[in-house]
Amino acid sequence: MYRDTGEGFRNAVNISHKAVEQVAGKGDIVVDATCGRGKDTLFLAQLVGRNGKVYAFDIQESAIESTRLLLAKNGAAEQVVLIKDDHINMAEYLKERPKACMFNLGYLPGGNHCIKTEACTTLEALKIVVDVLAIGGIITVVFYPGHPGGTEELETARNYLSGLPQQAFEVTEIRFINQVNNPPQIIIVRKK
Amino acid sequence: MYRDTGEGFRNAVNISHKAVEQVAGKGDIVVDATCGRGKDTLFLAQLVGRNGKVYAFDIQESAIESTRLLLAKNGAAEQVVLIKDDHINMAEYLKERPKACMFNLGYLPGGNHCIKTEACTTLEALKIVVDVLAIGGIITVVFYPGHPGGTEELETARNYLSGLPQQAFEVTEIRFINQVNNPPQIIIVRKK
Numbered sequence: 001m002y003r004d005t006g007e008g009f010r011n012a013v014n015i016s017h018k019a020v021e022q023v024a025g026k027g028d029i030v031v032d033a034t035c036g037r038g039k040d041t042l043f044l045a046q047l048v049g050r051n052g053k054v055y056a057f058d059i060q061e062s063a064i065e066s067t068r069l070l071l072a073k074n075g076a077a078e079q080v081v082l083i084k085d086d087h088i089n090m091a092e093y094l095k096e097r098p099k100a101c102m103f104n105l106g107y108l109p110g111g112n113h114c115i116k117t118e119a120c121t122t123l124e125a126l127k128i129v130v131d132v133l134a135i136g137g138i139i140t141v142v143f144y145p146g147h148p149g150g151t152e153e154l155e156t157a158r159n160y161l162s163g164l165p166q167q168a169f170e171v172t173e174i175r176f177i178n179q180v181n182n183p184p185q186i187i188i189v190r191k192k
Numbered sequence: 193m194y195r196d197t198g199e200g201f202r203n204a205v206n207i208s209h210k211a212v213e214q215v216a217g218k219g220d221i222v223v224d225a226t227c228g229r230g231k232d233t234l235f236l237a238q239l240v241g242r243n244g245k246v247y248a249f250d251i252q253e254s255a256i257e258s259t260r261l262l263l264a265k266n267g268a269a270e271q272v273v274l275i276k277d278d279h280i281n282m283a284e285y286l287k288e289r290p291k292a293c294m295f296n297l298g299y300l301p302g303g304n305h306c307i308k309t310e311a312c313t314t315l316e317a318l319k320i321v322v323d324v325l326a327i328g329g330i331i332t333v334v335f336y337p338g339h340p341g342g343t344e345e346l347e348t349a350r351n352y353l354s355g356l357p358q359q360a361f362e363v364t365e366i367r368f369i370n371q372v373n374n375p376p377q378i379i380i381v382r383k384k
Binding site: 011158161162163164165166169170171172173174175176177178179180187 | 203350353354355356357358361362363364365366367368369370371372379
């Protein structure tokens with residue numbers, strides 16, 4: 001079992017942040033599809049600033065609350081719309097095409113490990129984001145193949161994303177190939 | 193067959209440049225293990241500046257000449273040592289531990305396709321660089337699995353690099369998974 005606190009996790013999160021920074025900035029509309037404890041939401045809120053907007057989703061109240069606290073503590077709550085709903089419903093909330101959408105899959109760190117993202121709904125959410133994403137925008141997805149169901153989730157998503165037409169999308173997979181214990185993996189989708 | 197001029201090529205080269213920029217800068221010692229037409233050599237020469245040094249290797253006179261011309265045209269020749277020798281001999285030339293070493297494998301664009309890097313010597317060269325690389329330094333390798341022998345070269349190198357101990361090295365593989373015709377692949381090694 002892969003531990004979330006490991007180096008692969010830090011690498012994966014850093015790489016996804018760097019990828020988003022290349023595309024989105026002050027005043028942009030972005031999405032955190034999986035709030036968790038709010039780390040990506042805070043990163044996005046600081047990236048887009050007061051004139052931007054972050055739509056941040058999680059199905060768990062405890063994740064929404066953790067994120068709310070983290071944002072408040074960092075003076076970054078104003079530009080974030082926190083939404084306690086499944087990210088497969090995100091199209092109902094988004095008024096604009098986002099420049100970036102981040103997924104950090106798996107379960108809530110420190111939460112109930114039975115409540116986690118699932119291959120089926122992750123696939124559905126990805127299809128929605130691929131559709132609504134702004135031209136030039138990116139999707140970052142961090143997978144945890146070491147978690148129960150994580151490999152299935154990765155394979156399902158990978159199968160879909162690797163089939164996106166290369167005229168319209170650039171899909172990049174990043175793996176840490178000398179790490180033991182199923183380290184996280186990243187897939188980055190750029191819409192041309 | 194993958195064409196060198198395609199998008200995957202540009203992506204692979206851009207990604208390897210960005211990776212090197214994060215580690216090496218003005219005044220550093222770096223290596224281009226495969227001059228080719230000199231694009232990476234010029235990039236490295238501009239990155240390290242007049243107070244740095246680039247050791248640049250190629251077995252073909254025509255590659256060395258192309259690189260010499262490109263450097264001269266860009267006023268970047270002074271900090272480059274051009275060496276017409278196999279990169280497996282690089283330890284004989286290097287006086288310092290390099291901060292970065294770039295490999296762009298395959299054959300010389302516009303040259304004889306029979307003269308190309310080979311799995312066996314590429315592996316040997318990688319072992320040398322892994323050994324001499326400075327702590328904190330990186331190796332970038334761009335592979336062309338669409339070239340004859342390219343898949344074998346990738347598999348041989350991948351097999352070695354994925355076995356490097358994770359306490360001492362971070363090995364990252366980057367693939368463009370929605371491109372047809374065996375696009376280039378990148379492996380990046382960071383020495384901790």
